[in-house]
Amino acid sequence: MNVRTGAPSTDYAALRRDPEYAGLNRALLDLVPVGSGPAVLDLGCGDGAVSEQLLLRDAAMSLVGVDPDAALLDAARARLGDRARFVEGDASAVARLFRPDAFDVVVLANCIHLVPDLAEALDAIGEVLVGGGRLVFNSAFYAGAESGADLPLYAELVAGARRAARERGLPLAGSAAGRPAGLRRTAGDYRAALAGAGFTDVATAEREFTLGPRFLTALCATPMFATAALPGVDRHTAAELLTASLEKQYECAPFTITRRCVYFSATRP
Numbered sequence: 434m435n436v437r438t439g440a441p442s443t444d445y446a447a448l449r450r451d452p453e454y455a456g457l458n459r460a461l462l463d464l465v466p467v468g469s470g471p472a473v474l475d476l477g478c479g480d481g482a483v484s485e486q487l488l489l490r491d492a493a494m495s496l497v498g499v500d501p502d503a504a505l506l507d508a509a510r511a512r513l514g515d516r517a518r519f520v521e522g523d524a525s526a527v528a529r530l531f532r533p534d535a536f537d538v539v540v541l542a543n544c545i546h547l548v549p550d551l552a553e554a555l556d557a558i559g560e561v562l563v564g565g566g567r568l569v570f571n572s573a574f575y576a577g578a579e580s581g582a583d584l585p586l587y588a589e590l591v592a593g594a595r596r597a598a599r600e601r602g603l604p605l606a607g608s609a610a611g612r613p614a615g616l617r618r619t620a621g622d623y624r625a626a627l628a629g630a631g632f633t634d635v636a637t638a639e640r641e642f643t644l645g646p647r648f649l650t651a652l653c654a655t656p657m658f659a660t661a662a663l664p665g666v667d668r669h670t671a672a673e674l675l676t677a678s679l680e681k682q683y684e685c686a687p688f689t690i691t692r693r694c695v696y697f698s699a700t701r702p
Contacts, residue, residue: 447651449482453642454651457573457694458483460640461542464569464698467491471537474499474561475517476524477544481509484517487540497536499527524554527561534563541570545623546615547657555630562701568632573642573694574657576619583690586682590653591662593678598666606665616661620695632699644690649679 448454462483465473470493475484478498488496496517500506506519522530524541525548539558541548548554558568572578579587598605620637627635644652652658653675656668663671682688 445479445655448648448655451648451651453644453648457571457640457642458486458542460694461540461569461571461696462486462490464567464696465490465538465540466567467494470494472535473497474527474531474536474539476527476539476541476558477547478506478509478519479544480505481512481517481519483540483542484509485513488513488516497531499523499530524548525550525557528557531561533560534566535561537563537566539566539568541568543571543573545570546572546574546618548615551615551618551623551626552629555626555632559630559632559701564701566701567698568627568701569696569698571694571696572615572623573692574616575623575695576617578693578695580691583692586688586690589682590649590675590678593681594663594671594674597674597677598663598671603663603670604665605663623695623697627697627699631702633702634698634700636698638696639693640696641691641693644692646679646683646687649690650676653679 449458465487467490471491472495473487475481475487475496475498478484478500479502481498484496484498488494498506498509498517498519499522500509500519501521501523503521506521509517509519520530539562545551555568562568595605620639624635624637654672659668659671659675660666662675666674
């Protein structure tokens with residue numbers, strides 16, 4: 434069974450086009466209050482895809498996107514023009530980039546697991562939110578997101594790619610070296626961090642979704658997955674090796690994987 438949809442792009446564009454992934458984003462956007470022209474910060478905005486969806490839901494909102502990748506911000510500006518403002522920075526820097534109480538809502542779509550110092554970031558976000566302002570975020574990459582029954586499928590996917598890397602003589606680092614700390618957090622860790630940062634009215638939900646061949650192929654091409662699975666290998670090459678390993682698995686026995694996404698909504702007192 435051929436699962437390829439073209440050469441791996443090693444970005445998130447292909448993943449966003451997957452209907453399951455789009456559904457995850459819609460569930461997050463449903464948590465964002467609309468009306469009365471709120472000031473919204475799209476933190477970790479990337480190329481502005483979620484920013485665009487936010488503006489489609491409420492054209493009256495004042496939206497600012499922040500991301501540490503200048504190239505992605507250029508793409509966001511090209512996408513949205515003067516409909517939003519984009520600023521280079523990361524989650525921990527927002528208190529230095531913006532005045533206190535600057536935003537009614539802060540959104541982190543599918544990126545909270547990439548924040549290295551969660552406590553520092555939540556403190557900074559709390560400073561730029563107005564009293565009563567909302568923080569919403571989601572992640573499908575946390576400890577407990579995977580079904581235990583599916584863990585061997587992940588393991589074989591990565592193992593096959595690592596075998597191919599060794600056959601090519603590529604310099605693999607230890608398996609834990611490239612794994613972001615955020616991928617080891619649990620949903621409970623996020624609840625505790627929100628409480629520690631003083632957020633209240635914390636609401637959380639988990640949603641199951643299915644990773645079919647298209648989703649898995651797109652996932653293999655993302656920088657986060659590729660570099661975590663094959664640390665030390667160029668991410669474009671890592672994506673290629675993971676995609677080839679996935680294809681071999683599907684030739685033996687087609688499968689789907691069940692995964693969970695966690696959603697949080699919290700209030701700054």
